[in-house]
Amino acid sequence: MRYIDEFRDPRLARKLVANIQARSTRPVRFMEFCGGHTHAIFRHGLRQMLPPTVELRSGPGCPVCVTANTDLDRAIALAKLPGVILATFGDMLKVPGSHGSLQTARAEGADVRVVYSALDALRIARDHPERAVIFLGVGFETTAPTVAAAILEAEAEGLDNFYVLSLHKLTPPATRAILDAGEVRLSGIIGPGHVTTVIGSRAWEFLPQDYSVPCAVAGFEPLDILRAVAALVEMAEDGRPAVVNAYSRSVRPEGNRVALEIMQRVFEVSEADWRGLGRVPASGLALRPKYVRFDAALAFPVDPGPTREHKGCRCGDVLRGTVEPPECPLFRRVCTPARPVGPCMVSAEGACAAWYRYGGADV
Amino acid sequence: MCLAIPALITSVEGTTARAEIGGVERTISLALTPEARVGDYVLIHTGFAIGVVDEEEAQETLRLLEELAEFYPDEVEVSQFPNLPISQSPNLPISQSPNLPVSQSTNEVH
Numbered sequence: 001m002r003y004i005d006e007f008r009d010p011r012l013a014r015k016l017v018a019n020i021q022a023r024s025t026r027p028v029r030f031m032e033f034c035g036g037h038t039h040a041i042f043r044h045g046l047r048q049m050l051p052p053t054v055e056l057r058s059g060p061g062c063p064v065c066v067t068a069n070t071d072l073d074r075a076i077a078l079a080k081l082p083g084v085i086l087a088t089f090g091d092m093l094k095v096p097g098s099h100g101s102l103q104t105a106r107a108e109g110a111d112v113r114v115v116y117s118a119l120d121a122l123r124i125a126r127d128h129p130e131r132a133v134i135f136l137g138v139g140f141e142t143t144a145p146t147v148a149a150a151i152l153e154a155e156a157e158g159l160d161n162f163y164v165l166s167l168h169k170l171t172p173p174a175t176r177a178i179l180d181a182g183e184v185r186l187s188g189i190i191g192p193g194h195v196t197t198v199i200g201s202r203a204w205e206f207l208p209q210d211y212s213v214p215c216a217v218a219g220f221e222p223l224d225i226l227r228a229v230a231a232l233v234e235m236a237e238d239g240r241p242a243v244v245n246a247y248s249r250s251v252r253p254e255g256n257r258v259a260l261e262i263m264q265r266v267f268e269v270s271e272a273d274w275r276g277l278g279r280v281p282a283s284g285l286a287l288r289p290k291y292v293r294f295d296a297a298l299a300f301p302v303d304p305g306p307t308r309e310h311k312g313c314r315c316g317d318v319l320r321g322t323v324e325p326p327e328c329p330l331f332r333r334v335c336t337p338a339r340p341v342g343p344c345m346v347s348a349e350g351a352c353a354a355w356y357r358y359g360g361a362d363v
Numbered sequence: 364m365c366l367a368i369p370a371l372i373t374s375v376e377g378t379t380a381r382a383e384i385g386g387v388e389r390t391i392s393l394a395l396t397p398e399a400r401v402g403d404y405v406l407i408h409t410g411f412a413i414g415v416v417d418e419e420e421a422q423e424t425l426r427l428l429e430e431l432a433e434f435y436p437d438e439v440e441v442s443q444f445p446n447l448p449i450s451q452s453p454n455l456p457i458s459q460s461p462n463l464p465v466s467q468s469t470n471e472v473h
């Protein structure tokens with residue numbers, strides 16, 4: 001496929017690895033923010049191509065994984081309300097909350113439907129004017145503008161049975177929170193390519209400026225990721241942190257202005273609860289007053305009850321990059337994709353799922 | 364969830380378009396990329412085009428990589444990327460060294 005095959009050329013990958021080997025003299029650890037990168041890195045075997053001086057560490061970039069149990073519990077409680085249809089991306093279905101998942105709620109009779117797009121949820125609302133359709137808004141800046149666009153469409157149509165539970169989260173504040181915590185020494189950040197397609201590479205300038213940490217924004221093919229690693233190695237070796245756009249076929253410095261405008265028209269920045277990071281100021285998106293009538297949390301007050309964390313699960317630490325999945329005592333022994341204990345094993349972007357799928361049987 | 368796939372726009376009608384992804388056509392929204400035209404490649408994320416692929420930048424990247432390639436003779440071997448369906452995922456070499464500190468790991472490229 002176009003723009004995929006060319007960026008998987010093994011011959012050019014060899015050259016990039018040679019370049020990284022030649023340049024790398026001291027140990028560095030780079031965090032790939034994005035769970036999509038983690039999976040690409042494992043899927044293409046990139047970790048073992050790198051010299052021993054270069055370590056890659058997964059970050060918090062899995063929207064499903066960082067959804068806090070309190071928020072998940074609220075979503076499950078909403079799904080159980082009579083007359084409600086809860087529409088969600090498939091990844092959320094199996095994530096265990098404090099007392100069950102959306103999947104178990106569905107088995108108990110809740111009307112939970114898996115959709116591919118927020119627009120599918122709009123369609124369901126149109127087809128069922130007598131029901132309240134709640135879309136579970138989970139995702140980063142890549143997804144938030146699509147949900148905002150769906151809300152604007154619902155407004156234009158006068159669709160009054162469509163709601164959104166906005167659990168959207170912002171990636172730069174989470175990156176800041178990890179660096180501020182200082183628990184894991186990082187020599188660079190591999191920036192999330194599709195988030196940055198929306199927010200623009202300038203949004204990462206704070207990394208070199210405030211933290212002296214270099215950032216290379218990467219696409220999701222092997223050459224994209226290796227090119228970002230090469231750029232980070234070079235900046236780390238030279239002690240010259242900057243933001244490098246290693247995904248220039250998609251990312252512009254200013255981002256996607258239309259998407260940003262739509263997102264900002266509908267949402268305002270709010271605090272948000274993150275699994276692993278706790279409550280982070282100015283790291284979430286709430287509906288602006290003009291659009292509160294779409295807010296499922298306000299329209300349907302529910303009491304999801306006390307929150308319970310998953311005993312023994314280290315998903316929060318995995319998301320902060322302080323441990324790797326095999327260090328979790330439950331990994332593979334108790335926790336598997338078929339019977340996940342925590343969300344990091346459920347999501348297609350979860351680090352535990354990546355290690356499980358590609359890490360080999362003896363991990 | 365931040366997955367986005369390049370797709371070729373084959374027709375446009377208002378803010379929706381038909382786009383071809385690996386031989387399959389689907390309807391997508393151009394609400395976030397009103398500048399997209401027939402013949403453009405866009406990145407599709409949850410039914411929306413979130414960006415238009417810049418062909419010139421793509422070529423420029425590949426050209427830079429070719430330039431870099433001239434500096435490096437083939438001294439390292441990377442045969443083919445493992446890119447396996449999940450069900451077949453075998454014991455990739457990484458499994459032998461997941462927990463070792465970096466300094467001891469056996470992940471050199473031969």
Ligand code: SF4
Pocket residue numbers: 312313314315316318325328329330331332335336340341342343344345346352
């Ligand atoms: S392996 Fe399972 S229990 Fe352990 S951290 Fe990952 S999701 Fe949690």
